[in-house]
Amino acid sequence: MDVTWYIVLSALLFAIGAGGVLIRRSPLVILLCLELMLNAGNLALVAFSRSSGNEEGQVFALIVMVVAACEVVVGLGLIVAMFRRRIPLNVDDIRELRG
Amino acid sequence: MSATSWAWLVLALPLAGSMVIACGWRALPGRTAGWIGTGAITLAFICSLGALIQLQGEPSDARELTDSLYSYASAAGLDIQLGILVDPLSVFMCLVVTGVSALIHLYSLAYMDSDRGYSRFFSYLNFFVFSMLLLVLAGNFVILIVGWAFVGFASYALISFWYRRYTATTAGMKAFVINVVGDVGLVLAAFFIFRELGTFDFLASFDAARETFTTNEGVVVAICLLICVGAFAKSAQVPLHTWLPDAMEGPTPVSALIHAATMVTAGVYLIARMFPLFELAPTAADIAAFLGLATLLIAATIALAVTDLKRIIAYSTMSQIGYMIVGVSIGAYGAGLFHLMTHAFFKALLFMAAGSVIAAMANRQNIDLMGGFWRAMPFTSRLLIVGCLALAAFPFTSGFFSKDEILVFAADRGGMYWIFAIGGYLGALLTAFYSFRIGFRVVTGEPVAEARELERGHIVHAEPENPATGEREDVDVGFPGPEHHIAEREWPMRVAMAVLGFGALFAGLIQIPGVDDVLESFLEPTFESSIFHDTVPTDSAAWIGLGVGAVIALAGIWFAYLCYVRRPGITARMVERLPRAHRFLFNKWYFDEVQDALVYRPAIAVGRFSNAVFERFVVDGIVQGAVGVARGAGAVVRGAQSGFVRAYALLLVGGFLALGVYFLVVSS
Numbered sequence: 001m002d003v004t005w006y007i008v009l010s011a012l013l014f015a016i017g018a019g020g021v022l023i024r025r026s027p028l029v030i031l032l033c034l035e036l037m038l039n040a041g042n043l044a045l046v047a048f049s050r051s052s053g054n055e056e057g058q059v060f061a062l063i064v065m066v067v068a069a070c071e072v073v074v075g076l077g078l079i080v081a082m083f084r085r086r087i088p089l090n091v092d093d094i095r096e097l098r099g
Numbered sequence: 100m101s102a103t104s105w106a107w108l109v110l111a112l113p114l115a116g117s118m119v120i121a122c123g124w125r126a127l128p129g130r131t132a133g134w135i136g137t138g139a140i141t142l143a144f145i146c147s148l149g150a151l152i153q154l155q156g157e158p159s160d161a162r163e164l165t166d167s168l169y170s171y172a173s174a175a176g177l178d179i180q181l182g183i184l185v186d187p188l189s190v191f192m193c194l195v196v197t198g199v200s201a202l203i204h205l206y207s208l209a210y211m212d213s214d215r216g217y218s219r220f221f222s223y224l225n226f227f228v229f230s231m232l233l234l235v236l237a238g239n240f241v242i243l244i245v246g247w248a249f250v251g252f253a254s255y256a257l258i259s260f261w262y263r264r265y266t267a268t269t270a271g272m273k274a275f276v277i278n279v280v281g282d283v284g285l286v287l288a289a290f291f292i293f294r295e296l297g298t299f300d301f302l303a304s305f306d307a308a309r310e311t312f313t314t315n316e317g318v319v320v321a322i323c324l325l326i327c328v329g330a331f332a333k334s335a336q337v338p339l340h341t342w343l344p345d346a347m348e349g350p351t352p353v354s355a356l357i358h359a360a361t362m363v364t365a366g367v368y369l370i371a372r373m374f375p376l377f378e379l380a381p382t383a384a385d386i387a388a389f390l391g392l393a394t395l396l397i398a399a400t401i402a403l404a405v406t407d408l409k410r411i412i413a414y415s416t417m418s419q420i421g422y423m424i425v426g427v428s429i430g431a432y433g434a435g436l437f438h439l440m441t442h443a444f445f446k447a448l449l450f451m452a453a454g455s456v457i458a459a460m461a462n463r464q465n466i467d468l469m470g471g472f473w474r475a476m477p478f479t480s481r482l483l484i485v486g487c488l489a490l491a492a493f494p495f496t497s498g499f500f501s502k503d504e505i506l507v508f509a510a511d512r513g514g515m516y517w518i519f520a521i522g523g524y525l526g527a528l529l530t531a532f533y534s535f536r537i538g539f540r541v542v543t544g545e546p547v548a549e550a551r552e553l554e555r556g557h558i559v560h561a562e563p564e565n566p567a568t569g570e571r572e573d574v575d576v577g578f579p580g581p582e583h584h585i586a587e588r589e590w591p592m593r594v595a596m597a598v599l600g601f602g603a604l605f606a607g608l609i610q611i612p613g614v615d616d617v618l619e620s621f622l623e624p625t626f627e628s629s630i631f632h633d634t635v636p637t638d639s640a641a642w643i644g645l646g647v648g649a650v651i652a653l654a655g656i657w658f659a660y661l662c663y664v665r666r667p668g669i670t671a672r673m674v675e676r677l678p679r680a681h682r683f684l685f686n687k688w689y690f691d692e693v694q695d696a697l698v699y700r701p702a703i704a705v706g707r708f709s710n711a712v713f714e715r716f717v718v719d720g721i722v723q724g725a726v727g728v729a730r731g732a733g734a735v736v737r738g739a740q741s742g743f744v745r746a747y748a749l750l751l752v753g754g755f756l757a758l759g760v761y762f763l764v765v766s767s
Contacts (some may be wrong), residue, residue: 021745096744
């Protein structure tokens with residue numbers, strides 16, 4: 001099986017995600033873009049796994065999903081807490097840790 | 100029970116007493132702390148008697164018993180036991196220490212009664228006795244050094260007992276520093292012994308020393324001189340003696356216990372204990388004996404001039420310890436230790452009587468202000484005279500037999516050692532004179548105002564002031580307290596003084612030449628391997644020595660009688676006639692000033708220089724330089740921390756991209 005098209009799709013998704021993280025200011029959208037990047041990685045893992053006939057890549061994809069779920073829980077929790085405290089939902093305004 | 104079990108009890112009781120008083124001082128009403136302390140030491144004395152009886156039950160060649168509680172340190176061929184050595188010498192020292200200490204505790208029970216630090220005082224005092232017993236019972240150099248250092252600490256704590264009195268705290272520091280100089284000497288000696296002989300144990304190292312060293316080999320002379328540094332610092336011998344007169348800032352019972360009867364004799368004990376080493380290093384022993392002789396004469400001359408009652412007795416202590424050092428250094432071990440015992444009796448007695456007089460004088464100590472206490476204080480005066488008689492070696496008192504035994508031994512060795520006999524008899528003349536300078540000045544003459552007041556049944560009270568500087572005292576932390584206690588009104592003080600007075604008069608009778616020989620024969624198992632074992636003066640020589648001593652003592656007393664009772668103006672005229680000599684003696688041969696110039700000032704100058712130059716430019720430069728480097732690096736790196744999350748993300752992505760490009764380039 002030719003994996004090229006899968007990898008191209010994966011790279012495309014990853015680039016979209018990375019661009020989103022860099023460009024957008026809303027933390028919610030940044031989180032969504034992060035998910036996109038993770039899933040692009042998952043797609044590549046599964047594609048390679050299929051092409052090499054080895055199942056370990058698929059197991060790894062499952063683990064990435066679990067990590068992604070955890071990340072969403074924490075990230076969304078943070079965003080909700082920020083909203084409740086009326087902290088502006090703009091990552092450029094939240095820069096108290098500057099040196 | 101075996102002798103060693105008794106010895107462990109002797110050690111445990113004072114420690115327990117100290118702990119109980121220290122932990123329970125809040126709950127101890129009135130004189131309870133004093134009774135606990137006195138009881139603990141009395142029990143320790145009884146246990147020492149138990150050890151003595153057990154030891155005498157052994158055959159005479161098996162009277163060196165060792166025992167160990169546990170292994171103190173064991174590594175790399177080094178095996179140190181928490182061990183004690185019970186032999187006639189250590190049991191003798193235990194008996195003297197616990198016996199005299201018990202009486203001094205009994206005396207302090209009443210004397211310190213109105214002091215605010217009453218419980219603290221007895222806790223320290225018990226701790227001191229424990230340390231001293233650890234020192235004399237130690238079975239190896241490590242435990243000896245532990246006890247030695249504990250004793251130094253206890254002495255510091257007791258000298259500085261009235262810790263708001265500036266002169267007392269500085270005197271405590273001085274004593275501690277000079278004692279530490281001695282500690283260093285002793286520690287270095289122990290290191291040398293371990294390096295040469297591979298053991299810290301007393302008996303093993305003595306046996307090894309006899310096989311390893313040849314007589315007067317450099318190493319063994321060095322060891323003995325280092326031991327002497329320790330012994331001289333503790334025993335206040337020239338040139339490490341200046342702390343002892345200053346130590347009189349402590350309470351009078353402390354002066355009696357530590358600075359007369361027990362602690363300062365530790366050096367004598369040490370030299371006697373190390374006799375196998377000193378016999379291998381006759382040069383070191385001779386140096387020690389000469390320094391002892393120098394101390395004996397210097398201290399006796401100073402005692403002629405100083406006017407502080409306690410300091411006169413302190414100088415007489417130095418002088419008497421000089422006799423002991425001469426004794427144990429020239430090989431008269433039994434005689435030196437005999438003098439140690441009799442001196443403990445009469446010197447503790449003298450201090451107790453002095454304490455009683457000082458209390459009646461509302462804590463003034465200048466003998467120029469005293470006089471005529473015979474009717475006001477009949478008991479104290481009589482006991483003071485008994486103490487003076489024994490100190491002056493009046494015929495058939497205890498000091499008479501013990502002092503002359505040392506001098507006769509010196510004469511018997513002949514040759515160079517005649518110097519010690521002649522110097523010793525010269526010292527005896529001075530001793531008889533200054534001891535009755537105390538006696539006549541305090542007891543006879545026109546009664547002073549304080550004595551008259553006391554005859555009417557009322558003790559004089561004055562504003563508490565420091566006798567050295569005249570400053571107002573802070574009575575909140577002690578200082579003899581609002582009430583003064585004199586022997587006439589307190590039975591514990593009377594009992595303690597009466598027992599010691601009995602000892603001072605009659606303790607000499609255990610060693611009359613040609614009649615009996617109790618102490619020498621008791622100590623024989625310890626010293627039978629000595630090369631001087633067979634050097635025993637004949638009875639006729641001993642009696643000639645005693646006769647000379649008696650004549651000298653009577654001459655000194657008669658001279659004092661002439662100066663202070665018959666024609667009281669003589670001494671004042673002598674001071675006017677010889678102002679230089681008087682000033683020289685009154686300023687204690689300027690030892691303090693010389694030490695100040697030779698040690699203290701250079702040390703301070705080095706310190707100032709280090710602070711001004713080394714500290715400021717070198718140490719500070721290194722520190723400030725390191726700070727500057729860290730700060731500069733921080734300023735550079737800080738710019739990267741903009742706080743923009745997206746900027747961090749860009750750096751991350753950019754970094755990975757750059758890495759990817761790099762790998763692509765490399766792989767293609």
